Amino acid sequence: MHKHTLYIRLLCFLMVGLSASCKLKVKTVEKVDEQVNYAEMVYPQLDTENSRWFFFSSASRPFGMVNLSPDTEIDGAWGSGYRYKTDTVQGFSHIHAWQMSGVSVMPVTLTSSNQNTIFRDFSSPFSHQTERIKPGFHYLELDRYQVAASLTSTTRVGLHHYRFPDDSRAAVLFNLNTMLGPCENINGKLQKEDNRTLAGQVVMKPTMRRPKPLTIFFKVKLSTDIASVDRDPTTGNYLVSLTNDSEPVLMKVGISYTSLANADLNIQQEMPHWDFDAVVADAQKEWNGHLGRIKVEGGTRIAQRRFYTDLWHALQGRRIISDVNGAYPDNTGEDFRVGQLPLDESGKPKFNHFNSDSFWGAQWTISTLWGLVYPEIKAQFVHSLLQYQKDGGLVPRGPSGGNYTYVMTGASSTPFVVSAIQEGIITEDLESIYEALKINHMPGGIMEKSGYEHNTQLGGGLKYYVEKGYVPYPIPEGKFGGHQDGGSLTLEYAYQDWTLAQLAKKLGYEEDYQYFLQRSENYKNVYDATSGWIRPKNLAGNWLKDFDPYQYKVGFVEANGAQATWFVPHDLEGLAALMGGPEKAAQKLHAQFEEAEKLGFTAGTSHDVEEHPEYRRIPINYGNQPSIQTGYVFHKLGRPDLTQYWSRQVIQQTFSGLSPATGYNGDEDQGLMGSLAVLMKMGLFQINGGTDEDPEYLIGSPVFDKISITLHPDYHSGETFVIEARDNSNENVYVASLQLNEEPLVGPVIQHSALTSGGYLELQMTDQPTIDNNSNDNDL
The missing domain is CATH 2.70.98.10 (Beta-galactosidase; Chain A, domain 5)
Known part of the structure; x- marks a missing residue:
């Protein structure tokens, strides 16, 4: 044979x-x-x-x-x-x-x-x-x-x-x-x-x-x-x-x-x-x-197979376009040219150059996972993004064939790059990196361009965002690209401004820090206290008439108002204050989850059915990026128990199957949903994309009994970080107590510096909710 x-x-x-x-x-x-x-x-x-x-x-x-x-x-x-x-x-x-x-x-x-x-x-x-x-x-x-x-x-x-x-x-x-x-x-x-x-x-x-x-x-x-x-x-x-x-x-x-x-x-x-x-x-x-950098123990064979399938998805889709000698196609200028990546002392390229879909939603997905488990990959992607800027003048948000595509909206690469700096993955030339990122947030930058707006720069509505504090809907000049939805654009720009402000603060640029910090509060200008939702405004400052928070893609990018309202990852406490306090905000979000559960937390089983009359009205959609963080919003509202409960329900109904017929229930944009599933199953999440000074991981409800993460010796001081969930089961989804290296951990939060130093996190699981000190009410 x-x-x-x-x-x-x-x-x-x-x-x-x-x-x-x-x-x-x-x-x-x-x-x-x-x-x-x-x-x-x-x-x-x-x-x-x-x-x-x-x-x-x-x-x-x-x-x-x-x-x-x-x-x-x-x-x-x-x-x-x-x-x-x-x-x-x-x-x-x-x-x-x-x-x-x-x-x-x-x-x-x-x-x-x-x-x-x-x-x-x-x-x-x-x-x-x-x-x-x-x-x-x-x-x-x-x-x-x-x-x-x-x-x-x-x-x-x-x-x-x-x-x-x-x-x-x-x-x-x-x-x-x-x-x-x-x-x-x-x-x-x-x-x-x-x-x-x-x-x-x-x-x-x-x-x-x-x-x-x-x-x-x-x-x-x-x-x-x-x-x-x-x-x-x-x-x-x-x-x-x-x-x-x-x-x-x-x-x-x-x-x-x-x-x-x-x-x-x-x-x-x-x-x-x-x-x-x-x-x-x-x-x-x-x-x-x-x-094998993440080893899981416990759970069913199917659960383990699905976990490694999710992890596999997080490591593909975004493709290398440079040759072994570092030559790469540069299509950013008027004429095509062959570029050359910098070489190390041995004559090998210092990094690869990449083709990539948008980083829209990456702050809750690959950015967190790669930063923790694959920092050398995250570093390569950052250097690749910066190479595009050196060649074409802008940090891209989704390059293809060495070319800008202007896919999706905003400056979605900013949180990705800033988080790599805050995590200590990128440590050199920070001032020049800041200046490169800042270009995208100012006139002439990528924020001015709506989706696939190649030849103009009016669709993103940046000038109105700067002058009026919000992006109007509709854009008064007309249609120039895709996704010209002022409600979502305002929220997205505000978050991305906040992330850039954190880098300005780190570098001591106080004036810039205050400027972008002030812009990051623009989300408040599209919150309608009467309806209790984020609501689009027109150029005159009037609210969208006949507003329906469950109407899909009317002022919101691939979302409805109910889903998009919670896109304030940098200031959820401020959003809660607008809603009447964290308790009322938690009640509101809890009700949305109860309704979304009836449809399995997704707008159908694939991206092409999201606009179905029934699915489009779902209040939380774990099949597309705009609301995939919502399970962990409860954490910031003083209700980590609801994060633990609802994240487990989402995993069970949305990210547990092993079939050709289902898997990500929507828009698996080159590993975003796969990496989201991995993070939720590990019970680790960065709500603001890991862009603060010492990024924090919110601790949820791990689905496995033991998770061992091998840390990278070139980027991390520790060797291994182990999470053990004692008495874990389908019923015991709540965290009763936490110990980090045999010392009590105050609050279900761990800093990046502590996690990457290595150690042992022990969670005692129970079937009874345990409320954080920020709340005394166990009933919604």
Whole structure:
């Protein structure tokens, strides 16, 4: 039996074994790392009935430039890529990124009946029964051609393993000119360099969000000889026929956004050999190294598998766009250029450059998780964002293809960068970083631009926010982009101003500190005391007529007024005062949770049903970013017991399934919902995004008996931080007492400096609510 065939059968056996054990309780053990293969715990098919182009990954590394996987739908950014219920493969493509796609290939067998139609009719059915997926690996069988296809990758190189039927005419179709997910691929070219090497390039057309084209350069190396390369004059696509060989065919595809030479260099540096199983093993080792930084004990097998699947989501989606030598595509200026990242003393890039969806909502998700568990990743993203500013003048809020996209709203990168500084991850050039961030908060900066407003800067309403203290709804000048919703924009700008003020304070810029601190109180200007909600105003200062707090996307970005009202993470005490005090505020929010529970705390099971007449009126939505912090708002209202109770309910109903049919119930923007689920299950949350002087973590209700976090020696002084929840159960969701390193902890809060010093946090769990000193009332 061939070594790779044996590998596949062994993998099948392991996966069946995992499935059979899903309902078993897992015993608590002291050395979890010796008992658990974390990569094998991941269930990549989670929510794939609802996935979008960049949502699903299989044969990829953390943040890999190459994310090689089968595509069953190829038309549009939404509802495309790997869709579990579509049983026909359209090809294996190498790029699944924010507004980016490319290099789709399809192994085929040629016959007298299909050789004249193969360029138009090439898709193949497959069965999930024979499919096997895990991080860094994908195996399936193309039933039409009887081809067994296995996929794996390094960061920048995809590796294919095809076993064709004996005596078949084997070929690989390169669909370089095609609609592929979010964008059309055009001007595809492929040429033979030698008997086993091909060189090619393809252009990704601009999209509404990514306004400039980008060329993908790629090199292909085969383990067998090329018989011929034929181009179809109608489609412009290529068919590479292979010599008839009974051995499996291996194919390397290295990509680059800068040059063919760098695509070749990426292969030389990352995959100089042909050992498929070694690449798979190395991928699993890399994933285990990342996933194993958090070790959970207790709970069901399904709960643990879902946790590591959530964590896996937090480590992908946002893709590397720089080569191994640090070359990267810079599309921020009028003309495309190849940039060069700074190199360290050994000649290696100091950081990677990234393609990324918005940081809108990142303050409650990846910013917190990466800062605690993956500080080296957070540092790289900060340096990447600042590189964009050096090249194009603005810190982006969601760059694609080396290009500004102006996705979503505000200056969402400011809290992310400020938190990295406050956490001690970024320590140099703070003054220049501050000046770079400040640009976005002033005229000419990114706050002036609404969503995807590429050529104007009126849609964000910044001048009104500065002059009047709020962004009017509607913007009087008219429509310029997306998300011109004054209620949400005012709240967002106020929070982001507060975070910038914290950095100004740290640097001793007192005048700036007071200026942005004053602006951060603008949220008060859109609070309507009569209705008790945040309410949009027009330019004249009149409240929106016939206001309905449950009307979706009327003055609010991807939210209704009930959801958006609680977006004051920097001053919840001030918001509570406007509502008549923390007790009344807690009652109001508690009632919203009781109502939202009837719909499972989400506006449907996917982003595309949020505007359904029933779902859109939900008062709390854990399927989109604007209100995902609300469970921890109770903490700031003196009711941590309600945080503990409701966060457990949200986890149970929203983030506990393990099925292709559900998972994140909405908008999983490149790991935001996955990381949110991880943080809630760990019982750690930063309500203001970790942007104060010594960031604080609010302690919730961990779902596992024991959680061990391995701290990073380059960024943290401690080695491990352990959270143990004694007597934890589905009923014992409340924290009766806390001890940090065997000393009583006053209040369910821990500072970043204390946590990263390492130690042991013990929570005594109970089924009775325990009220914080700020409140004496146990009834709502």
